[in-house]
Amino acid sequence: MNDVPQWQLWFRDEFKIKWDKLADALGKTAYMLGWSLLIGAVVGMVLALILVLCRKEGLLRNRVVYSIVNVYVNIVRSVPFIIAVFVLYGFTRMLVGKSYGPTAMLVPLVVYISPYMARLFENSLLEVSPGIIEAAQAMGATTWQIVTRFMLPEALSSIVLALTTGAVSLLGATAMAGYAGGGGVGDLALTYGYQTYNEKLMLLTVVILIVFVQLLQFLGNRIASRLRAHK
Amino acid sequence: MIDIEHVSKVFQAPSGDVQALQDVSIHVEKGDIYGIVGFSGAGKSTLLRLVNRLESPDTGTVTVAGENLSSLSKKQMLLLRRKIGMVFQQFNLLEGKSVYHNIAIPLKLAGASKAEIDKRVGEVLRFVELEDKRDNYVSQLSGGQKQRVGIARALATSPDILLCDEATSALDPQTTESILRLLQRVNREMGVTILLITHQMQVIQLICNRVAVMEGGSVVEEGTVLDVFGQPKTEVSKRFVRTVINDRVPEAFTGIVREEKRNQKVDLLKFIGDTVKEPLIANLCRMEGLEVNILGATIQEMQGSVMSVFILQLIGDEEKILEAERRIDKAGAIRERLVMDHE
Structure with a gap:
């Protein structure tokens, strides 16, 4: 015990928990948040592009595809996350091989966040002026070129803001995922904090989450406004 | 150069069908600056978009540079569009990007090399007299300068035809005139055939050699500008001519x-x-x-x-x-x- 730094001892006395445990929880939360955000954003963007391109005024107008994606997004969005975790138990086990731990939790997290990201991205993409799209068509751009060279670059700052909003929502979901078997800060707050009446620890996790959200939002706003600087 | 024959088109709207074009025929010769004038809702915007197939007709044929557009594959259509420039009322530029980037886009889409792009962007910028704005952001430019960038972008791929959709309607009278002079140079010095639509008769008067007057989806009068201005036959034409030539007792x-x-x-x-x-x-x-x-x-x-x-x-x-x-x-x-x- 002699090689443990002084401040960690203080931490343990203060919060009745080892620093390592908190560090581990933070790592797990960051892991779940990072990966589910990345995968969820990619899936969400694909869904959003399908919605925007296949809608009635879209470049690839397709009522059937649009309706399927639209209904899927609405259904998934109406299921509360904690319920989705249990509904997806079997599916998760099939994909990951187990239904607990941070990696397993990525499955319900992605399923939960991707339709939400899809709606946010859909709005961002719809903000792109139809005139720009028309100009692109008039230049002889293919649909792929219109998406990659006009729609995405034009919507970029709005997409960054959507990503920020998505990340903040996702942080809330990771806390629940933690409790349902993923570990992380949420799990720490509930199992060690709430159930052992350790109010100080609960407070600490709340503060950590607040700081996390503030940081995310600050970063998102900053990047978005930099991208928007010349508009 | 552009032959539109007996074209009709109906738009389905919730409030009922709208006859956008009704048996319209116009013929634009190589070297023309052909103007289509009409009040809003006359169908001129739809007519213009037939030429680069942003709209397709329900019936009738559209022939551009000898090609019947309905017989072209999707790929051929994309290639043809690169030979047809288009300029818009609201410019439709990427506001957050540089002038260079905007003009380079059509060349990049066509797969031109960096050297080719640099060379061509320089040429068209010189032509529209905006060489010094090459690295400025579009959002920093005035309306007239933006339209010059719009024209430069449309000219980048050396098109044979330029379509102008109310290109001067968002500009003040002085700027309008300078843009019209520029379009005239595009026509004379580059040999580009221009088809434009407008609701401003001054535009027709200043640069067009032929004009078609549209109302309710039909061309009600067509001819040389001197003929139509000299002896307008229909009430709409008279109204338009009156906007530039006073024929009333003061x-x-x-x-x-x-x-x-x-x-x-x-x-x-x-x-x-x-x-x-x-x-x-x-x-x-x-x-x-x-x-x-x-x-x-x-x-x-x-x-x-x-x-x-x-x-x-x-x-x-x-x-x-x-x-x-x-x-x-x-x-x-x-x-x-x-x-x-x-x-």
Whole structure:
């Protein structure tokens, strides 16, 4: 015990928990948040592009595809996350091989966040002026070129803001995922904090989450406004 | 160069079907600056978009540079679009990007090399006189400069045809004129055929050689600009011509006409170019028993020619007036009797 730094001892006395445990929880939360955000954003963007391109005024107008994606997004969005975790138990086990731990939790997290990201991205993409799209068509751009060279670059700052909003929502979901078997800060707050009446620890996790959200939002706003600087 | 034959198109709207185009035919020759004028909702925007297939007709054929558009594959259509530039009322530029980036886009889409792009962007920027703005952001430019960038972008791929969708409607009169002069240079120096739509008759007057007047999805009148301005046949055309050529007795002079108790007629005379050789008005003034009063006169320059408009009050016996009018007609002027309100 002699090689443990002084401040960690203080931490343990203060919060009745080892620093390592908190560090581990933070790592797990960051892991779940990072990966589910990345995968969820990619899936969400694909869904959003399908919605925007296949809608009635879209470049690839397709009522059937649009309706399927639209209904899927609405259904998934109406299921509360904690319920989705249990509904997806079997599916998760099939994909990951187990239904607990941070990696397993990525499955319900992605399923939960991707339709939400899809709606946010859909709005961002719809903000792109139809005139720009028309100009692109008039230049002889293919649909792929219109998406990659006009729609995405034009919507970029709005997409960054959507990503920020998505990340903040996702942080809330990771806390629940933690409790349902993923570990992380949420799990720490509930199992060690709430159930052992350790109010100080609960407070600490709340503060950590607040700081996390503030940081995310600050970063998102900053990047978005930099991208928007010349508009 | 562009042949639109018997084209019709209906748009389905929740409020019912809208006949956007109704048996429309127009023919644009190579080298033309062809103007389509009409009030909003006349169908001109749809007509323009037939040429690069942003709209397709329900019936009828559209032939561009010898190619029937309905027979082209999707890929061929994309290639053809690169030979047709388009300029928009709202510019439709990437506001957050540099002038260079905007003009380079169509070249990048076509797969040009960096060196080719640099060279061509430099050329078109020089042509539109914006070389010094190459690295500026579009959002920093004025409306007129933005439209110059729009034109430069449209010219980047060296098109044979330029489509202009109300290209000057968002600009002030002075800027409008400079953009029109630029379009004229595009036509003359680069040999680009221009098809434009507008609701401003000045645009037609300043640069077009042919004009089609549209109303309710149909072309109601078509011809050379001098013909349509000289003798508009339909009510819409007259309304449009009136926006640039005053053919009314000026408000301040209506009293003169109203208070004249002697027998009188008010005639509108149009002289196009130098078709009238004799000093007609001077000769009228010399006629015995006829009093000639000039109530209004304007001179309009168009198509490298001049059109002068005079409003004359002719006072005298009916016989004398008729003789004067015969004389006017014989001299080759276009004459129209104006009906005054009090009559």
